[in-house]
Amino acid sequence: MRKKLVSLENIKFKYEGQKNFALNDVSFDIYEGEWLAIVGHNGSGKSTLAKLLNGLQFAQTGTITVNDKVLTEETVWDVRRQIGMVFQNPDNQFVGTTVQDDVAFGLENVGVPQEVMVERVQNALSKVKMSKFLNQEPHHLSGGQKQRIAIAGVVALQPNIIILDEATSMLDPRGREEVLETVRELMQEKALTVISITHDLEEAAKADRIIVMNKGQLYREGTPRDIFKMEKELIELGLDIPFSIKLSKALQKNGVAIDYGHLTEEELVKDLCELHSKM
């Protein structure tokens, strides 16, 4: 059994002046080294969840424990050092005037000595393959590059957990792939835990585990294979299922002897090739 890194217990949260709970009695655990995707329709509470995990908001009732530490106003700065966050809009999280200044921003905040900073900034930038852009200004970078800089800024702080709060939703397909590939490599190398809050079901399909949120409650949790089995229910929740699953289903319906439930395009292509060679 893997170690529990984060656990949420009976979280209830309501935004000021609103009648309904944004999160209503949510409990789940996050394990060390996993890639957890949190999906849900707009207003399902998934982004609120990210804000609570990082102490940007505090729940009215319930407790969040990160690495055996209960998240409170006192421990919030310690917890933030362990959890790095990448937000949706690439422009609105770029604080520095140049790439290196931006990566250093988080390090400056925690008071890392200057010599150590220089080293860590360079290290982090080489991890996201942006070393050549040290003195570049943000408006000369693409969205995907800016998000990679944001990831470098997080990595430089050496956290245990990275939260991607719809970090790829404003990017083009290439930028999206760049960013996800970078996170995947980092996860392998540094044994990071990734929490990805996303609309993109193709991305969720590659996660270790998916949590489906609906109306502020945890609707279902399971492996991608389990989750995408409940097609109709997902569509009723305003979600979709990955294209590869749709296609394999359609093929099956039309009498092609193929298994059902391919999570990624690659899997489907592989199976179709095998099928073709048998014919």
Add this chain to the structure above:
Amino acid sequence: MLDKMIFGRYVPANSVMHRMDPRAKLLLVFFFVCIVFLANNLVTYSLLGLVTLGIILLSKIKIRFLISGLKPVLLLIIFTFLVHILFTKEGKVLYQLGWLEIYEGGLRQGVFISLRFTFLILVTSLLTLTTTPISITDGMEELLNPLKKWKVPVHELALMMSIALRFIPTLMEETDKIMKAQIARGVDFSSGPIKNRIKAIVPLLVPLFVSAFKRAEELATAMEARGYQGGEGRTKYRQLHWGMIDSLCMVGLVILTGVLVLLRS
């Protein structure tokens, strides 16, 4: 017009001036602006002229570029010159045409004041031409640091400046986008009477403000998530280096001041 303005623009190059500590440059320019007012005769003005020329050469900025940058203020210089030449009535009459009399004192005063003006503009634009805005901000923060004792929020002001600088291109881009979007909806920004054109700016400014506030809010959240808690206990990534050349220039300035005091009449 705007691309002619050199004041506030940075020209990258590798010169002594570019490499100097921004703190030294700020101090030097500040004191230079003060001592320009010490000059009051031919010798002292020539000396200041030579010093200004020396600084220009050190900066490796093309003189032609600097002069073309002076054009927008030329009108102002000519105007001050004329005012002095026409209204200062001192010394001998040099020239007379009907009611128009030009006095020796007026001519001298006109030339001196215009020169003073030119020196000031040249030296201050050289500061911004050879220093990136962010270095100027860093220099200012360091120089104003002692004011923290009197609760002046120096760090916050510097951070505000640097964020403002960082967002200038972003907001320019955004303005352009909104402008195009409004043109596509039939707003006319470039023709019609002035009154209409001013009115046309409203549908540009409103969305720009709304988005700027949204950006500010998201940026604040991102900064907090990255551990920003104010200036307390914060280290600095960009370091300033006060070198030999900076000290030498300061000494040079003190000597110049002394010489000016001796030579002025």
